[in-house]
Amino acid sequence: MEKFKTLTTTAVPLPIENIDTDQIIPARFLKATSKLGFGENLFRDWRYNSDSSVNKDFVLNDTTFGGQILVAGDNFGCGSSREHAAWALADYGFKVIVSSYFADIFKGNALNNGLVPIQVSPEVLKNMLTHIQNDPSAELIVNLEEQYIALKDTDIKESFEIDAYKKMCLINGYDDIDFLVSNKDKIEAFEASRTI
Amino acid sequence: MGKTLFDKVWDQHVVHQVDNGPQILYIDKHLIHEVTSPQAFDELEQRNIPLFRKDQIVATADHNVPTKDQHLPIQDLLSKKQVEMLSKNCQKHNVTLYGLGHPYQGIVHVIAPELGITQPGMTMVCGDSHTSTHGAFGTIAFGIGTSQVAQVFASQCLLMSKPKSMRISVNGKLKKGVLPKDVILYIIAQLGTNSGTGYFVEYAGDVFENMSMEGRMTVCNMSIEMGARGGMIAPDETTYAYVKGREFAPKGEEFDKKVAYWKTLPTDPDASFDKEYNFDASEIEPMVTYGTNPGMGMKITDSIPEKNDVSFEKSLDYMGLKKGEKLLGKPINYVFIGSCTNSRIEDFRIAANYIKGKQKAANVNALIVPGSQQVAKQIKDEGIQEAFEAAGFEIRQSGCSACLGMNEDKIPAGEYCVSTSNRNFEGRQGQGARTILASPLVAVATAIAGKIVDVSQEKEELELV
């Protein structure tokens, strides 16, 4: 996994609530057997009209907006456990997702792929969205070590929570498999000790 | 202080507490399917890590499979490749696979309980969010992502922080025509789709105590639709009787020993929960959803609420519905009875009883899809297939089918489908498809009437179900 410490970039606003993983990557694109290339179909049915023409009204098709941070409405990533959603977002080029709420499974999947979900208060989310929509060149600063997110040249700044272990993994580019496999002796001892 | 059911099962499975971090949680059973496993097998191979406990894994093919002519090669080449990849991976790593054509094949959350793989007090995972279904047995069961599938392959463990606990109690007597599906749709409509995030739910109260195992599975299945990782119901005599005698259930003395242990699992009277909700069973009526998340549900006789909110309006726009509109009487051209929520034998028995002497409406295309080969066999043996066929329905072969637009069974754009599945997301049943979630009884009544009808008014029919 890639290491993550800080990031300063413009952001893409997507102020829709309850964006589920079926929207992030529709089921018909889950037939691949590798992790690559899902970015192409990220938000497929919002990005393209039913006749496959580009939907100009959708923010990813609006060239005024760009950057490696997606700022989305409340309860992002609900629904299916498909990790393909995290792969699609990462493959498209996002490194951070900001929302006022994340679904559990999505959050875990994102973290396992070096994609950082940052939960901010509903007020800060609203302010950020308004700001970015008014000024697409506005930059967000994410500092993982100090656990804050801020909108450059404004007083919008908030600290965020992250599990200490996950933070260590992101900063060092470690993942859970390495850690679990290194604990094999404990796992075997546990198995041997079970009576039920 | 006492412990909850969840605490008891969780604590039994903690291998190690990481300083300042998560716990290493041991997983008893790992279910896999074709969609979320290939990248995990790949990951292991790339890192040169062997499967740690292959005997604790069971595989099946369900999401991508056709529900017609399953003996023929799969037409869609990508689906075919994914299903073949599963067979190849299982063969290579010596994992038990109930693939297409096997008498045990079916939707992963239908086959594990019916084979007795799911048992009280276990921890179970699957790369699928509806793994919550197995919580009906007093099992900690939850969906995981593909990276975690690889972790369980490599170590039979996961790194997890213990979730918070919530208890949802429903007491009283359910009205006639109100099924377990209505109970859970009602709860989600009341609490909202993210009310459960960060929590594990226990369903308690006499409504669940009196419910069959299959009903309990329907309820636990949809826990994820309120954001909860999983839901559980305390094991009791109903549970033991269901598990007993099944293929992989413990036998003889071993079974008695297990039952003695399972009896210790229910929540202690003095245990406390982080959150509690109470509902009155008599308030619940047959439910339908009108929007694009399962929390947008209402009583079948209600009107769509007036709410000024961009996301709400976007959702109604997709559904082609208006604020204040009623769904009762709305003509419907598609009905789907299937999915891991409602594709077990009881669901089809209810539907079959209702259709006796009736005919399917000519405008309705109905997909009736058993959740497993075993359910399909039961349907035949009990004469249910015949009853359906006499009423003009066609019964398909087992799989996820129109629950998700991934295999050949899709609902066309712009069409409404009354569906017994669990998600009404945009495009879930096919691009542009409009899903109305409901119980199998509402679904079958819709297929007969060709429009949405209030089953609770049909007194005579209800005597039969």
Ligand code: SF4
């Ligand atoms: S039936 Fe639907 S919800 Fe259940 S496992 Fe299959 S696709 Fe998922």
